[in-house]
Amino acid sequence: MRTSIFALAPLASAASAARFILHIPNTPLVNPSSLTSTTHATLQSSGAPLDAYITRSNSFNFNNVSVGSYLATIHSRDYAFEPLRIDVTLEEAIEGSGDKREKVAAWQTFLGNEWDNKGESRGEGGNGLVIEVQPRMPKEYYQERAGFSPLSFLKNPMILMGLFTLIMVFGMPYLMDNMDPETKAEFEEMQKKGVMGSGNTNTAQQIQNFDLASWMAGKTDTPPRNPSPAPQSQGRKRG
Amino acid sequence: MRVNAALALAACLAPAAAIFEDDAYHIDFHYALLGCPKHEATFFQKPYAASKASLLYTVSENGTIGAINPKDGALVWRSARGASGNGHLRAGEDQDTVISAVGNRIAAWSASDGRVVWETSIHGAVAEDLEILEQEDGISNNDAKDALVLVAHGSNGVKRLDGKTGRVKWTFEDTSGDTPFQVSSSPTTLYYVSLHSPLLGGGSKIRVTSLSPITGKKLDSYTLSSEGEVSTKENILFAGANTAAPILAWTDKAHKVLKVNIIGTKGVSSFNTPASESIESIVLHAPRKVNSLPHFLVEYQTATGHSAEVYHIDLNKNAISQAYKLPLLKGKGTFATSTTDANVYFTRITPDEVSVVASVSHGTLGKWAMNGSPSLAGAYPVHGVAEVVVKGNSASAIRSAALFSNGQWALIRNNEIAWTRPEFLSGTVSAVWAQLPEEESLAHQLEEEHHQDAISAYIHRVQRHLRDVEHLPAWLQNLPSRILGSVTGQSDSSTIEEIQHDTFGFHKLVISATEKGRLSALDVGSQGKIVWSIDLHQFAPGAAITSPSLKALRGFVEVKDPGLASPLFINSTTGSQISSQHAHNQWLPNLDQETLITYKLSDGELQGFLGTEPATQPVWTFTPPPGEKIIRYTARPAKDPVASIGKVLGDRRVLYKYLNPNLVLVTAVSETGRRASIYLVDSASGQLLHTASHYGVDVSRSIPSTFSENWFSYSLTLDSASRESRGYQLIVSELFESPLPDDRGPLGDSANSSTVLPNEEAAKPHVISQSFQIPEEISHMTVTQTRQGITSRELIVTLPSSNSIVGIPRGVIDPRRPVGRDATAQEQSEGLVKYAPIILFDPKWHLNHKYEVAGIKDVITSESGLESTSLVFAYGKDIFGTRVAPSFTFDVLGKGFNKVQMLLTVAALFVGVLFVAPLVRRKQINSLWTVPQ
Structure with missing residues (x-):
């Protein structure tokens, strides 16, 4: 050898x-x-x-x-x-x-x-x-092509959101029906008070009214972060 | 602006695009080349004694030793490029090694896998010849056979090397001052042939010295009177080393007389060559085996044809006699020798047919008409080797590997061309991208329409569309098969049709020129298919083309060479010549529109000239500080689209890029100071914008650099005296208009500015630099190009020591990576990660994946039809082409998209709808008919 x-x-x-x-x-x-x-x-x-x-x-x-x-x-x-x-x-x-x-x-x-x-x-x-x-x-030269797998499909947030909404829409009435009267009354009381709802309405409205176009164009509601206004305007003109 | 930013962001955040396993070998191609094989060192040989199949071994003109699988022409192994082109390769019978001598390096290689068995080098001399000592005292040695090396150009002599270890067993020193020519062995004696030149000029005598194989002592010496004919080594023809009767032959200058001597005897037989036509060259073919019949063939090449004569040697009488003649055939052809047991067969290869004769009689044993191949059109075989299977009295099968005059190495199996290897491409010195005719003509027609008045332009357009309709039936016909192919994913994208209907713009022609003056066009999109290939010498008879350089112009290429008096213009789609008049008419108008600056390096200074040719008066000169020498300069490419003039930061402010089309990066080195300096020069004004110096640099190594958009990079090797760290560095610098975000520097938002006549202090860029330690030396670097420049760029570097080409994502070498701290959330959203001093080349970045691309000299990139994809072509010793998508193929469906699954989903949904529809209808009807409570 x-x-x-x-x-x-x-x-x-x-x-x-x-x-x-x-x-x-x-x-x-x-x-x-x-x-x-x-x-x-x-x-x-x-x-x-x-x-x-x-x-x-x-x-x-x-x-x-x-x-x-x-x-x-x-x-x-x-x-x-x-x-x-x-x-x-x-x-x-x-x-x-x-x-x-x-x-x-x-x-x-x-x-x-x-x-x-x-x-x-x-x-x-x-x-x-x-x-x-x-x-x-x-040395691994090749990238694995992500194949289709049901688990990865379920991990997708869009799918999860959809599933959650589905459950809420179809499942909630059943849940309400099956609740014992006392709890139900309590729950309705709570809803009236707006513990669950009040916070949400504003956000939901915000989301609904979100102007994608103006966000993409760089329009902001918040005051400019840059203390000097001049370069800011310059930048926008060019951007 | 933000769209771009969002896109760039997505690109940065995503890991670098690597090659998918199912794309590899499909989107890329690689010609693993050896170079044109040398005749005397090409042979079929079994890699080990018990092997069933043999391999084809060769040493090429550039000194590369390689083994080819004769079945498909695939490379089995090859050595690195040799130091000199003067290479020899021999293999002993039933050995598992092949022994090579290239330059002063003698090595034994494992015949089956190309590993080094032993290697040795001769000090102060070059190996002139190499033979294997097949037999010793008439007995074949089955162990490792020893090698005989003839050493010249220094201390002349013969060395016997041990076949197992390469150790020198004995050395015979020749101090007579003769020119060593050959070494040969017979079963009992070794012969050392040299040329003895008299002091007073005139012809040379051939001196044959016989040596004892065991001790290397001189046994005898005699001279042959060859003064009348032989003056240099080239006049001697030699054949049959290691045969039963090695012979020595020579002719006079006019090729009228052939004189043959059996080595070991003093008699010289004289034969007249065929007198019908003047002979241009004579080649001797003799078998290589010791136990084969002592027959040989003399090949005569004339201007119009070729013929041969077969001679027999009578060993008892030491007499040579002519046995038979092979008739003169028109056209060029060549002969090859093959042996089976003791029988010797001669194969005649012409462009049209292959025929076999036995050495004993002139009866043809087999004849095959050759099926032509487009790659060999118009070419003739130059030299070849053959293997013949003879059953009874006829040759049943033949395969011969022949080098053709167009540089293709082909294997002819019976009557078909089994494979061809474009060995001429090895040694490509220049290559440019050209556009395919279809695109070219469409662009041309559109331009024509643009220039005409409205009505005629409209008519022209309608006519064009009508012409296009012609292709409609064929297109419709192809449609089903194309759809089927795309659904099943089996579309073969390498037909000519595909090139014409190339929607993605992957099919681009590269015109490449080799150092031997061969110009060829390769289609990068279809596995590097050679579209055409021509010899430039046909357009310039008598010119010696050594280092052609190419320049692509619209529809044609301009070829310049020191050996050419005036540049040649070649049509890039057909390979035909265009007159310079025609060429000038086509391209000169374009030049008036743009003002070009050309650079020239002269007397250690860089000069800038206005116009395309260096004029008399330079516009500016750049002189480096004393002691420094400019070694190279890199300009920003003329075509370098920039999608965004700024870089959006995480907090949505903008850093403006310093985008100046006239930037030149000058590299200068100081040998005494071990210093490399980088100067950034504005080529319009000649002004120096930025400079950087690196100390402790090994200035003897190359410092490649590249420039793109607003950043440049270069790489250097650290000197061994450097104590801080060792190895190689990659430095990346990015230029911005101002260090502050949302600021455009001193020029502000002024509409016009000039670098030639700055009214105030000229704007100098704000430079952010960062250096990275890299594990390997870079020999060349370039940047990917895409159509709009939206896709993030990749730095493509060539690593010569690992034979690879690596695409480094731009995000990794971003000089703005935060140093010494983790990236903030805003920086992270920009895709910046914490600076690490080392960049290890991830194997997934390797564009060449499992291919080993050797000897790459240059890499060129081009845009494709898709924004996401850039085409890459590398050339040098090997040829390699691929396409890269630095930000993934966002604009085309990849192979991962399962079309069948998609169709099935649609079908399943449709079926679902069919089932659900009655249910829904019933529910609706029910709801209408139910009485509300």
């Missing part, structure tokens, strides 16, 4: 060039073998990003990565992946020996945050480090 990894060994000849591998593990969310061959990873620092396409062993091989701090992104058609920060540094293996070696370190990173705001470490090591990358979620 991993033969390809060793194949690249002779290539890393340049002194300050690291190589490492991003690997997609097999997770319940995604079987990495099902990813398309266009899946690739980019390492962005400055200039053109480094690019590596997915291999048969579900990994991305980066060779000859020079020292720097990189933003690693995995581009896949079907899944979204978390971005990573990968730092390549030259460090002395043994202090004072002068023998400098590449060191690769990877962390989670968060877009729109400060670059130094690192997340969980995703691996650290020398050349040939394997960093696992996690898919976040599948």
Whole structure:
């Protein structure tokens, strides 16, 4: 499976060039073998990003990565992946020996945050480090067409209002008939007093007399909110 | 005004329109292209040894490696575009990989899915040739077969790469200074062919070096005297690497003599070519398999016809003899070789027929007259590959994939064209929208009526209507089927009829030009059907067209190219040429009415000229500050309808938009300061209206920008030295007349104002900007266009790294989104939500959904017949077209509208009425007859 990894060994000849591998593990969310061959990873620092396409062993091989701090992104058609920060540094293996070696370190990173705001470490090591990358979620490209369902039909406020009116019109007389005489008398008394009605009449009248045209044209009964009358008139002229 | 506001509000509040699953693949189309395939690197091959079906592999002229399903022409996989066009592709027998060498990169690909198996690169050199080592010491190696790479243009030599890992097993260095030409293998030895040029000029000698396959050590070397004929690599014909008898052939300049050498022997056989007509080119065709018969075919192309001769090699005597000739046929044609076991078959493909002969004798095994296809009309096959099934003594089936002269790659199955792939479209460099003839002529006639006096205009109109009546019977005839189709939802909207009766204006022609000078028209509304396609070279013989640019004018397009002395004018509906005289008559009058300003970037400054052509004296010049270099400029599109001059706020006050048709956005970068600056210039006066600078920008990456209505946007890549954040940014700025609502700024309500001669301090826009972090780099951006501009706009961005095109809703990138607090109720009613620094591209915004559109260079948008819908066309390496409705399709019934259900409801109500009517009648009668109490 991993033969390809060793194949690249002779290539890393340049002194300050690291190589490492991003690997997609097999997770319940995604079987990495099902990813398309266009899946690739980019390492962005400055200039053109480094690019590596997915291999048969579900990994991305980066060779000859020079020292720097990189933003690693995995581009896949079907899944979204978390971005990573990968730092390549030259460090002395043994202090004072002068023998400098590449060191690769990877962390989670968060877009729109400060670059130094690192997340969980995703691996650290020398050349040939394997960093696992996690898919976040599948990409859903399509919108569901809202099909017809009786429940959604009933949820419509217009239908609800209609149903309520229907119940009131047909149900109320039955209710009144079935009421015992005392309650009925009480209820009629209440209606006369106008507890239920008085508040409503005005509103109902308002609703009936609502002038849609003048509302759309911007006419308001309330005094203008803008304290200075001049720009207001200007605006209306143009609007 | 408020109607618009209400509409815009509804659009903002609703989530962004995404693609419905049942619309996908219907409203959009995608040509996943490879580019024109290269002859020597195209072959049929089983993706793995046990596979039943084979795939068609190729490497194209732009270095893309791909596999095509020969059944339907669908792309199985493809690699990214290669660094150079000089690509090689080989596959070993019974292998599950294909090995490619493009530029300095050698890679092995999983043959069935295109995943990388291994890859390696040569430092400081380019792969000149690639072969697979099929046999070693006469024994076929069934494991991963090793590859042989010929390295040139640097350190010359041959490398043997391990087939499993790509590791270099040995390297043979050639320090003689010869030009490497080919590498070839026989079962026991490797041959390295190079050209040895003497110091004192003259012809070149061919030097053949034999190498040990195991160690790479030089075994022997000899030269062939070819000085008389060969001077460059192009003079050598080569065929049959990896066969039992690889051969080397060359001819003299006049193509009179053909000299053939069996590699490994020193003898050169000489043959005279047919003398009947002067030969333009000679191609050698030999089988590719090691165990096939050592026969080869020599193809002769003359100006009027083509013929071939078949030769046999006697391996024992190392002698070559002519076996038979294939007769000269008029017209162009090509040959292809195929093998079954050891037998070799030659297929002759001409525009009219396909015929098969065996290499042993000249008897025709099978012949099929080809059923023509409109996409191949007038074209001839240039090169091809074939697969033949031979039963007994006749060929029972044949399929051949041939590249035609018009750039179509076609698969011919027996006598029919199974599929065609418009590979010539790959490498489109310019495209414009043109209008279809029907609309054009109607507009033209209406205009004619407009200009005539009342009576003749009336007569003209009646005549026009009478002419239209002609179509009535046909229309009535089609009516039932159309209604039925629309009710059942199975209407197929890709017929020519539909284009003519296009009520929604979805059918629009795009004229596109490729870097090779091919001009074609595609109907975006009917799955990108190619209406016509022409070669521009026929109108300009001798001109080398490299980067044509198009401009759409009424009814025709103007083609300009550095290789053309004067622009060409092409009719946009037929593809025929229009004389420039005629073209000028048609379009010049329009120009007088409008005063245009053209821009030119020269000597680091932007200059504005009056008129259509850069004149001598610029009206104004814009010079960036020292150290900055202008990299691009974006003007507000000439056609940019604005429905509302203001933006209605939640409290019903209005923010007035700064609408100036002459705005130019200039992008300049400073490399030393890692700074990108944006200048907003008024192109009428040349005055600077607004400026913004961004520091810590990677100025080596592109900074795309776009301008629409009263807002502009651009995107940049942050430099690695930036400590604050990394990645890519999208910046959106909106221009208003005044920061205060219900205020029109210093100009107030004055009727006239001029930016050229401002009487007082000129009105500068109030700019609100906001930047967003985005996860990917943007290579190009544009804005949707609709007829009236009422529909909210969408910013269409191209993401090269994920091969997609994304439509970002305007509401998301509104710079007025409240920062650091939740939106108030009034802001919410405007559709504003709290600012978030990151915009993640929702997969539902992807216009391309599951398609992968690679190498997009430019995206153009156009209005459709419907206000809700904008047409989008993307071109570059791939071609992609779709339509978008940023505020949903509010003016047309979608597929979700169930017409059957509606009819059933009406029927049910009718039945209900029938039942209830007697009841009601009885009740009414009863009420009349009952005695009131």
